[in-house]
Amino acid sequence: MVVGIVRSKYNNAKENITKLLELIGYKLRKKKVFIKPNIVDALPPSSAVIVNYKLIKALIEYFQDIGAEEIVIGEGTGFFTKPEHFEQLLKTTKYDKIEKEFGIKILNLEHEERIKVDWKFGKILLPKIVFDKEFEYINVPKMKTHTMTTVTLSCKNQKGLLNLGTKRKFHKENLHGMIMELSKIVKPDLVLMDAITALEGSGPTQNPQTKVKNMNILLAAIGENNIVELDNVAAQIMGFNVDEIKHIPKVKFTNLGISLDEVRSDFIKPAKKIVYGNIISYQNEKICTLCQIALSQTLRKINFNEDLRSKFNELSSKYEWIDIIQGSGWEKLPENCKKPILLGNCTKNFAKQINEEYCKGCPPHYNDIIDFIFKKLQL
Ligand code: SF4
Incomplete structure (x- = not known):
């Protein structure tokens, strides 16, 4: 019509x-x-x-x-x-x-x-x-x-x-x-x-x-x-x-x-990966909005909390970047992956395949994600 x-x-x-x-x-x-x-x-x-x-x-x-x-x-x-x-x-x-x-x-x-x-x-x-x-x-x-x-x-x-x-x-x-x-x-x-x-x-x-x-x-x-x-x-x-x-x-x-x-006004196109400081989050259609929101909330919490922020800043000196992997369907790590962090139950099989741990939850809670990242990177 x-x-x-x-x-x-x-x-x-x-x-x-x-x-x-x-x-x-x-x-x-x-x-x-x-x-x-x-x-x-x-x-x-x-x-x-x-x-x-x-x-x-x-x-x-x-x-x-x-x-x-x-x-x-x-x-x-x-x-x-x-x-x-x-x-x-x-x-x-x-x-x-x-x-x-x-x-x-x-x-x-x-x-x-x-x-x-x-x-x-x-x-x-x-x-x-x-x-x-x-x-x-x-x-x-x-x-x-x-x-x-x-x-x-x-x-x-x-x-x-x-x-x-x-x-x-x-x-x-x-x-x-x-x-x-x-x-x-x-x-x-x-x-x-x-x-x-x-x-x-x-x-x-x-x-x-x-x-x-x-x-x-x-x-x-x-x-x-x-x-x-x-x-x-x-x-x-x-x-x-x-x-x-x-x-x-x-x-x-x-x-x-x-x-x-x-x-008409051209919008900035969505990217295949989202970069937050030295954190790279890979996007694919198997990640549902719930896990996207969980990660967004994690980063918001880090941003607004001075202690967490300074802890995460230490990451920059220790790791060139860390790679956030979410959703199912992963068969191999992304190219040039430095430090994979697997988040959510959907990554369970892939975690087993590459012999890594994953952060449980569907979606995982942002506090669990923060604890998991700290533990994994031994901060
Ligand atoms: S773990 Fe749950 S919330 Fe995260 S992508 Fe899989 S189904 Fe979605």
Whole structure:
């Protein structure tokens, strides 16, 4: 159908959401609304890793104005599945303000009711609410790059609908194919993308190789193929060739509002390895977001703790670099590997093969990772 683009900031988001949804001809057809924003990591809104809570506030007000009887918000992060961790996630991302201001409880989808759905790969468990006839399903992604999938937009945002076990299965079996198939069986009524701030470089979460990029736009699409069409538009705005993104099929679309070419701005491409000081983390599609977040949290902890920081600085004099290996599917060490550090249960077999120890956990906790690295490097 159509993909609309309008300029917006967070402080005038409601007025621009209204303008954008009028532009694409969106009409609320059901009584209730289920909103699925990307809230993948416990980082503040300024990080551009998550959909800004101010946009969700504006969207709630929009739906209240047009007569929605009930609004439900839900996310399944994989990493923050325990209730206390999910609570921390909502606090850091400021989504707790939404709960307080509107009295809307944000659902931790990991613990919500699921139904079994047939799909190309057999059966998949998905949240019941996205198939509920009374609920309009609204997919709200963030515009970001991703080391394994090049970009993470609307199709990839739906991975947050999966439970933990299924998320891991995607990474182990067929990441790109499964994300693409998911977009054929779960079809939002509306997709609205937060591209007011975006993330470029080696996303999907914060690290020294990511940068916030101010795009100051919102995108939205309706129709049968809305998420795929919107992702085609967003990827091109970011300067990517859709043919090279394995989980997004190339499709035709009609662009309304601001033209794609007018807002096009090449994003820094994600790298195959992430370098933090003298730590090199190798990226491949078998590492799931959980392990990426675990490493990101490890590095954040080191960064903010002076003692740890100075201990890690000692590494520079002792080792030219150390190599972080995560995920399954490793058959040999990366070229020029100096000191392999294997993290997560997925590396168990490879650890046995190369006669190394590995840090247990799925994902391992950041404190365990730090202890493991210290022990391994005898600091
Ligand atoms: S060990 Fe890490 S990469 Fe492997 S499934 Fe667990 S969290 Fe994902």
